Amino acid sequence: AYDYYKGDQPALYRTKVIHDDLPPVNVVENHAWEIVRFKVGQTYGEPMQYNSVKDDDKTNEYVDKLNGYMRAANKAVVDITSGTWQSSVGTSFKAVQLKDAGSLIPFRLVAPTPMNSFVIYSRYTEEPMMAVQELKDANGNQYYLCSTDRCEYRIQGGKLMSLDEEGKVERLHTFGQIPIVEFPNNSERISDIELVITMLDAINNMQSNRMDAIDQFVQSCVKFI
Numbered sequence: 001a002y003d004y005y006k007g008d009q010p011a012l013y014r015t016k017v018i019h020d021d022l023p024p025v026n027v028v029e030n031h032a033w034e035i036v037r038f039k040v041g042q043t044y045g046e047p048m049q050y051n052s053v054k055d056d057d058k059t060n061e062y063v064d065k066l067n068g069y070m071r072a073a074n075k076a077v078v079d080i081t082s083g084t085w086q087s088s089v090g091t092s093f094k095a096v097q098l099k100d101a102g103s104l105i106p107f108r109l110v111a112p113t114p115m116n117s118f119v120i121y122s123r124y125t126e127e128p129m130m131a132v133q134e135l136k137d138a139n140g141n142q143y144y145l146c147s148t149d150r151c152e153y154r155i156q157g158g159k160l161m162s163l164d165e166e167g168k169v170e171r172l173h174t175f176g177q178i179p180i181v182e183f184p185n186n187s188e189r190i191s192d193i194e195l196v197i198t199m200l201d202a203i204n205n206m207q208s209n210r211m212d213a214i215d216q217f218v219q220s221c222v223k224f225i
Contacts, residue, residue: 001088001089001090001191001193001194002085002088002089002115004032004193004197005032005033005036005088005089005191005193006033007028007030007033009028009030009032009200009201009204010201010204011026011027011028011201011204011205011207011208012026012028013026014026014205014208016212019212019216022212022215022216022219024208024212025208025211025212025214025215026208027204027207027208027211028204029203029204029207031200031203032088032193032197032200035087035192035193035196036084036087036088036192036193039083039087039192040080040083040084040087043083044076044079044080044083047071047075047076047079048075048076048079049067049070050063050066050067050070051063069105069106069107070109072104072105073105073107073108073109074109075109078094078109078110078111081111082094082111082183085111085113085114086183086184086185087185087191087192087193088191088192088193089114089191090184090185090186090188090189090190090191090194091114091182091183091184091185091189092111092114092182092183092184092185093111093112093113093114093117093119093131093180093181093182093183094109094110094111094112094180094181094183095109095110095111095112095131095179095180095181096108096109096175096179097109097110097179098173098174112133112180116133116134116135117131117132117133117134117180118131118132118182119131119132119178119180119181119182120132128178128181128182129148129178130146130147130148130178131146131147131178131179131180131182132144132145132146132147133145133180141156142156143155143156143161144156147173147178147179147180148178149175149176149177149178150172150173151170151171151172151173152170152171152173153169153170153171154169
């Protein structure tokens with residue numbers, strides 16, 4: 001779905017059966033891009049912020065501080081990136097990472113690609129149990145970075161691998177929960193493109209056929225002149 005959203009659509013690969021001496025004029029009206037950008041603009045056009053429902057000065061002070069952190073972490077940009085994934089492929093993720101103690105804010109926000117990220121849920125309670133990212137090391141070897149609510153693990157070749165020079169196979173973190181959270185587009189994880197993809201293909205095919213007809217008419221006129 002993401003390649004389709006970026007413009008790699010079936011109309012680009014049309015072939016002609018009749019008048020195949022003329023190359024086909026393949027036209028893509030990328031309404032998939034239009035749909036996604038409109039949805040993201042409507043949802044995340046303005047930066048989101050937190051508001052306190054308590055009439056308490058101390059709580060309001062903490063909420064204001066949190067909003068300041070989110071502005072410094074460019075949360076609005078992360079929301080747009082995550083929303084684009086959510087609309088185009090059906091789901092998205094947001095992750096929080098700790099920064100050095102001397103940093104302006106104690107964390108940073110990122111939107112991992114759904115192309116190599118997923119969350120494992122309990123079959124019984126549907127609670128998230130582990131987040132997994134499929135990555136590659138400096139030598140191009142594939143491994144899985146797994147995060148639970150307490151630790152991180154690295155799995156490579158079906159085995160637990162060390163995470164540091166000391167040979168530890170688990171690394172504690174202080175988030176208190178899984179640091180990667182999934183934000184599905186809907187309960188079925190269907191993108192905003194999938195429901196209308198046949199209509200979009202029909203529009204592209206119609207416009208391509210129209211341009212084929214015009215091209216054939218022009219070429220025939222040139223032949224008789």
